[in-house]
Amino acid sequence: MGALVDLFTSFSGLLSLAVIGFMLLMAVFLFRWVGNNVRKSLAEQERRTQGSKSSPDKQTDTAVSL
Numbered sequence: 001m002g003a004l005v006d007l008f009t010s011f012s013g014l015l016s017l018a019v020i021g022f023m024l025l026m027a028v029f030l031f032r033w034v035g036n037n038v039r040k041s042l043a044e045q046e047r048r049t050q051g052s053k054s055s056p057d058k059q060t061d062t063a064v065s066l
Contacts, residue, residue, distance in 0.1 A: 007013035
């Protein structure tokens with residue numbers, strides 16, 4: 001019980017909570033950011049694939065941009 005009191009009342013405990021909270025928020029942000037970019041990339045790849053299937057005479061650019 002003393003550890004919880006120290007965690008919520010001492011400066012080092014509050015600083016630790018702030019760091020833990022920041023890391024959790026950063027993890028959520030990164031997961032969402034990567035997920036959105038993966039979805040965009042897959043949609044663009046699907047769009048390019050559908051475009052190349054409809055007209056096989058066209059030469060498509062297969063380079064991946066980061």
